[in-house]
Amino acid sequence: MLSGRVPDLSAMLLLCAVDRTGSLSAAAHEMGYSQQAASSRMRSLESQIGAELVRRSPTGSQLTQTGRLVAGWAKDVLGAAERMDFGITALHERRAARLRVAASLTTSAHLVPGWLVELHRSQLRINQRPTDVELITGNSEKVISAVRSEKAAIGFIETPELPKDLKHRVIGYDELVVVVSPEHPWARRRSGITLEQLARTPLIAREPGSGTRRALELILADALPGLERATPAVELSTESAITAAIGGGLAPGVLSRLSVADDLALGRLSAVRVRDHDLTRPLAAIWRTGRYPSQGPGRDLVAIAASVEKAA
Known part of the structure; x- marks a missing residue:
């Protein structure tokens, strides 16, 4: 859930335009705003964030240090x-x-x-x-x-x-990563887990036909021939459903690092190292x-x- 301090896209565009042009009036012209509307919009943005973002002078407008920081984030968004x-x-x-x-x-x-x-x-x-x-x-x-x-x-x-x-x-290649809720015992295991432990654990899995699921099945079959693997704890068809179930503590899962990067960065999920094998596809x-x-x-x-x- 986002806080009320996150601005909308049009406000981010205006801030980045001021940074690029060095002028609030030029940024207003570029975006089709009147000078008055742009100034009002910028004041609202500064009030929303709680900091001065633009320093105005007779020669133009420059972003403050905080403004440059926010503009950098805005460009990513x-x-x-x-x-x-x-x-x-x-x-x-x-x-x-x-x-x-x-x-x-x-x-x-x-x-x-x-x-x-x-x-x-x-x-x-x-x-x-x-x-x-x-x-x-x-x-x-x-x-x-x-x-x-x-x-x-x-x-x-x-x-x-x-x-x-x-x-x-x-x-190219994609890394698969074992993820668990931060409260799961594996999250505190600095030494990681073995591939056999992963194979014997019921996981939250994608549906049959999924490339993610099939890649893991082939990795396990190749590295651990003859080992009877655990059946999935549950099968779900979307990444969002799987990450929600993992985060809720239902069971571990294996997903693309691409799909869980934000969850890992924000601490909603924890990555678990598989210490004896590289999970790539x-x-x-x-x-x-x-x-x-x-x-x-x-x-x-x-x-x-x-x-x-x-x-x-």
Whole structure:
């Protein structure tokens, strides 16, 4: 739950515009506000945060030290909002879709929006009309099915079992992390747990067909052949439901670090080290035929995804 001190996006945009232009009047003009409206908005923002953010002078406006700090945070939030905007637009685009992309739930929530933003920007840089993208989401099994049936030209999956009848390119790797509620005994175990302990523990799991679940199953089967693994404590189909159940103390779970980064940073969940094994899985792009995806935005998107993940 956010406190009442968190400003809305338009206030963040105004603060960042003042930082960029060095002038409240220039920022007001850029955002379509009157000078009076911008000044009123800034005073409201300072009152909401409880600190002076902008120091005004006859030569312009400069952010205070606190203002620069808040503007830095605001830029992170605005970047996330931009990625969300592109993701939602792609999710609901139906009328003139030129590129259909299917993505597993983890990649569609945490990676694909950023890749789409970069595709859009790269096309604008060369004066090319941005591609309309339709985003289809589901678990890895459903993504593979969508590409096979030509409902999607490109798919992004997170399972080690890459389909032999489709072409693929590994674009990066994702870390799986064991997470528990802060009150769970494992949270206080500095030495971590063994892979066998993990295998024998009933976990909160994704549904069959999930890349996250299948990746863990394959890791356990490869490292501990013949070991009878515990059945899941419960199966849930969304990351939010799983994190809520883990945080509530129902049972441990294994999720992508991407999906639990905020929960770990805010102390809502605790990560548990598996001391004798590395839990990673490949992130892959898939398509139907050819050594590379067909020339065009699909190939460009795969290249962007690979370059972004390599840089990360």
